Amino acid sequence: MKIKEFQRILEDKGQDFALFYNLGMEINPNMLYFSGYNGLGALIIPRKQKPFIIAPRMEVEKAKKSMIKRVYSMDKKRFFESIHTIIRKNKIKAKKIAIDNNNFTLNIYKRFKKQFKGVKTKDISLDCLKLRQIKTNKEIQIIKKAFNYGNKILNKTINNFKDFKTESDVSGFLEYETKKHGLDVAFSPIVASGSNASMPHYEPQNVKLKKGFCMMDFGVKYKGYCTDCTRTIYVGNPNNKEKTIYNFLLNVQKSIIKDIEVGDNCGKIYESCVKDLKNYSKYFIHGLGHGVGVEVHELPNLTLNSKDKITENMVFTIEPGIYLPRKFGMRIEDTVLMQRKPVILTKVPKGLL
Template sequence: MKLNINKLKKLLKKRKIDVGLIINSRLNDPSFFYFADVIPEHAFMFVSSKFPTRIYCSALECEQKKKQSSIKNFKELNKKAIDNIKLLIKKHKIKKIGLNFSYVTVSEHKRLKKLFSGIKIVDLSQDLKQLRAIKTKKEILLYKQASKLTETVWAKTINAIKKHKLKTELQVKEFIEAEIEKDGYKTSFPLIVASGKNAAIPHYSPRQNKLKGFCVVDFGINYNGYCTDITRTFFVGKSTKKEIELYNLVNNAKNYASTLITPGKRTAFVTKKTRQALGKYEKYFTHGLGHGIGLEIHEFPNLKTEAKDKFYPGMIFTIEPGIYIKNKLGIRIEDDYLLGEKGLIQLTKAPKDLVVINR
């Protein structure tokens, strides 16, 4: 995207870096897609104010990716290209290159240091995460569409559970995956479906266990590269007054957190206040309050007590309080939110009341 390229150029200027080098190789860097709208299998992207943005990739992909990308300066990656890159660096007197260290292997880093001998290579990983945290209008539109699709998949799932068509954790997992694939998309991470005492394990892998008691379903859709992430908790069997109260406690905590979020507010402040709202059950809340989402399932901002991050307009993130009582139960409710210029917008909406399915 041209807008995103311009954002990177401003960042490079601010940090006095001559060239931003984005590499997609063994480790798939989501930032490559962020700037180019395509992900060639093995490619180099050079971004600078000194010359037009250019991408080097294999001859097999060059023409096809050029048609799909907003960047039109594609060149074949071969031995001649390496000489051209060296000439480019020399011609424009490049002294400092910014690189996403998070997506470069040790061996690749060594080769790059050899290729750019005498040039300082600095880490851009945190800067790129900060850059991607503020979503563009196009990204926000994609998220609104993705959120609707995610809600639709969940509506079909809970309906199938109510009709007793899905009776085990694994059946729920497979149903959701099939619904997502039916629409031509993929899941954004391995699904979590946890029933009964298994729900007390936040990152549980579904098995053939029958649905009973509190059931936690955590899933998301990778929609045109962007990840949604929601968690729904429902109850199978006869719920007690206490169990309904626990669900309400978690749901109220999520809603309370949303009232605290304003531009410039520290994520740690919101996290601490929300934890306190759980009262004596705070000790059973064993993970962060939420996280940013985007091209990766975990992005900025981090909603943790020790985080230094702040909320800014354009950020899209989850709020996901939970309580986990070992060998007894687990409850987690997670929705996706957008911080707009005029306030917080809830992109997905968990049920206000606990859904109870009698069997």
Template sequence: MKIKKFQKRLVENKLDGALLFFKDPNFFYFVQQKVDNSLLLIPSKGELILLVSKLENVETFMKKIIYEDPYKDLKKLLSDLKIRMLGINESNITVRQKKKLSRIVKTRDIESILTNLRKIKTKEEILKIRKACSLTEKIMKKIVKNFNFRYEEDVRKFIKIEALKNSCELSFSPIVASGKNASLPHYAGNKKIKKGFFVIDVGLKYKGYCADITRTFYIGNLSEEELKHYNEVLKIQKNIIKKIKPGVKVKELEEYVRKELGSKEKHFIHSLGHGLGIKVHEAPTISVKSNEKLEKGMIITIEPGIYHDFGIRIEDDVLVTSKGSRLLTKFPKELIIIPKV
């Protein structure tokens, strides 16, 4: 994962190396597997070094050192490699870890370097996220095809079981909300499924990479007014995706959505989207507060919604291409009506 590019950034920032702890998502980004009780040392030049507990059994392409005392062994290693200024990710380090490091080496925060590095996806990352989307959509299809759920938690349990069948983790705890509950974007309760709009927000994680898709269905008999609300959100969502291309200011995307919503704009109570990768929420944030521009290789979510006495949200995962965009999520967006439970 962009090791040479990262090492170049270290040199540009006058850092002799970087250290990542095993719980840091950036550790997984470079190692591409979970290794408990481990540290990753990335010198500004040369091969990566994985310091591993003798309790762990791991095969890796990088140099591996079995440590007895992680900080004692690290100190010797830093001395041998003449690393005097070490980059660390202060957003994923404990006070105790930082204190121990401060006794053996000078450190500087590199969170922004790591964030910017991960914004642009490699071909391999794109394929993994597309696969995560595909597996997620298969579960969504099963939910609709065999809808015999009585409670919202029944749907969540079904999703969790299907994820396990596919040997996948969940990107986040699924949101399943019916009726008025759908008016809460991050609803997490468990009520009997009721008539009205029915929101499912779900994503599987495939080989460490996340999907994030939301579809709104309808339970029972739909009124013309309700269909009008849904089609309005859908039209805006489709139109904004057409505007995605390199160089576009992120804030302009959300500004467009809010303008098109008109009087309903006050019921759009979250940002338009976010980056997607090894974490379900990554840079860039698709918001009026952002000053970033879209770049080729970014994967972002686009999820306009309105929340009042009901809730409607439609979310897709979108790859920014050289000339525009490509949808990674393919599940139908025309409103699917499910007979009353």
């Protein structure tokens, strides 16, 4: 995606090429974004020449199925030495190299500098994040398909909820259904029942589902793109006060989404939410939302003092919550595609069930 736009950034910053790598099980999001390849190896994007992948022999066939058609074989044990050799063969200048500091560990950097002596490096991570926050039409089609899967799985989980006994039953079902569709989860599902729901990032346990509000935060990954959705249901029968609090939060969330316009400042949207929550604002203990793409947390940031602005073709979450320590918690999260008006991608009922 957006290789030419990225090469213009390299040109503007006077960089000879950008180097992205993946050496472990954790996928480098920028390497995936620019190439569609999530295997071992490196992606080289020269300032003017066509990009290419350098991959171990066992990964070459997989790499050739990516968006990058130039693929070279390498010796994984001589990782940066192989990269250096191939760059020289392609007659690419290597005095100024753009790297992604967010995905370049200190140990790897030391190994890199041993091979690329005397080069100057420049962090390109923020430029990548900014480039990724505006989705292309191709990305939007993939993301919509991803949400079709995510919505289907979460709806099925809610419809079968009476069959579950424990929090881990619910999270296990979400993961099983995801794998059944040939997908991966975007993150470990959160299933927090009763007083456990007062912790926004609680990890589900093999404990009996507690009576009260039960929060489920879930997402899938399809063709490298993530989904994100949170729904709060009720185990047992809610009393009138509990219904009132939930419906109050729901109305705040709906109002925020309805009022978002292109050009809005993300920090101001957050401040508006805090104001709308009134006396409950002190129990709202996290940001209002974040971008979603090849990573589940991307730009824009809808947080206090954020200077990010809403632009067409951004994909981001709106997820206000209320958390009373050791008592209960609730969060309602939708992911929105910004067109002329916000389009909700999370097609899962929000009424208290």
